[in-house]
Amino acid sequence: MSLTVHTQYSENAAIITVEGSLDSATAPQLDEQVKEVVQKNPEALVLNVEKLDFMSSAGLRIIIFAKQKLGASVSLTLVKPQEQLIETLKMTGLIHSVHIVDAYP
Amino acid sequence: MKKTFSIPAEPDSLEVIRGHIDSVAEDAGLDKKKAYKLKLAVDEIAANIINYGFQATDSVKEPIEITMELLEQHLSVTLEDHAIPFNPLEKAIPGEEDLKKEPEDRPIGGLGIMLARSNVDDFSYEFSKGKNINKLTIHI
Numbered sequence: 360m361s362l363t364v365h366t367q368y369s370e371n372a373a374i375i376t377v378e379g380s381l382d383s384a385t386a387p388q389l390d391e392q393v394k395e396v397v398q399k400n401p402e403a404l405v406l407n408v409e410k411l412d413f414m415s416s417a418g419l420r421i422i423i424f425a426k427q428k429l430g431a432s433v434s435l436t437l438v439k440p441q442e443q444l445i446e447t448l449k450m451t452g453l454i455h456s457v458h459i460v461d462a463y464p
Numbered sequence: 465m466k467k468t469f470s471i472p473a474e475p476d477s478l479e480v481i482r483g484h485i486d487s488v489a490e491d492a493g494l495d496k497k498k499a500y501k502l503k504l505a506v507d508e509i510a511a512n513i514i515n516y517g518f519q520a521t522d523s524v525k526e527p528i529e530i531t532m533e534l535l536e537q538h539l540s541v542t543l544e545d546h547a548i549p550f551n552p553l554e555k556a557i558p559g560e561e562d563l564k565k566e567p568e569d570r571p572i573g574g575l576g577i578m579l580a581r582s583n584v585d586d587f588s589y590e591f592s593k594g595k596n597i598n599k600l601t602i603h604i
Contacts, residue, residue: 416511451558
C-alpha cells in the first residue's frame with residue numbers, strides 16, 4: 360500500500376493529501392512536504408486523510424512538529440480521518456490540538 | 465494455529481508484518497477495530513526495534529522472528545529480536561498531564577510505546593538468551 364503525498368495551495372492554506380499507510384518507513388515522505396510547507400508560513404494547514412488507512416506514532420510526531428513550527432495561531436485541520444485514526448488522536452490527547460472536518464473548504 | 469516467520473530488521477518490513485496480522489485476523493474473524501489495534505501496537509514495537517535497536521556501529525541487523533498464535537480466546541504476536549536489551553514496560557511514557565498539553569509544550573518521545581501498551585489487552589516482555597521477547601495479546 361505504501362504512501363502517496365500531494366501538496367497544493369489554496370488561498371493561504373496548504374492542503375496536503377495523504378493516502379495509504381503512514382508508518383516509520385513512509386513518514387519521511389510526509390515529513391519532507393510538511394517541512395517545505397511550514398517554511399512558506401501558510402495561514403492554515405489542512406491534511407486530507409480520508410484515504411489514510413493506517414497511522415502510527417510516526418504520523419503523530421509530524422503533526423506535533425507541524426503545530427510546534429506553525430505556532431498556535433495557525434490551524435491544523437484533518438479532513439475525514441477514519442475511525443481508528445480518531446481513536447489514536449484521542450488516546451494521545453492530540454484530538455484537542457486539531458480541527459476535524461468532513462470537507463474542506 | 466501457529467505461524468512463525470522471520471523478517472529483516474528494516475523499515476520496509478513494517479508493512480509486511482501488518483499484512484500478516486491482517487490475514488490472521490481475517491482467519492480469526494476478528495473485527496476490524498481489534499485487528500487495527502493489534503497492528504498498531506505491533507507496528508510500534510517493531511519500528512522501535514528497527515529504528516533504535518541496532519545503533520551500535522558493530523551491530524549486525526539480525527532478522528526479527530515473529531510468531532502469531534491464534535487460540536480460542538486470544539490472538540497473540542510475539543517478536544523476538546537480537547537488538548540491544550529494551551524493556552518497553554519500563555520506558556517512561558507521557559502521563560495524563562503531558563497528554564493535555566498543547567503540542568508546543570509536550571514531550572515528543574514515548575508516544576509509540578504508549579500506543580503499543582494501551583492498544584493490546586496483555587503485553588509482556590522478557591530478555592532471555594540474548595533476545596528481547598515482546599508478546600502482545602488481544603482477546604478475541
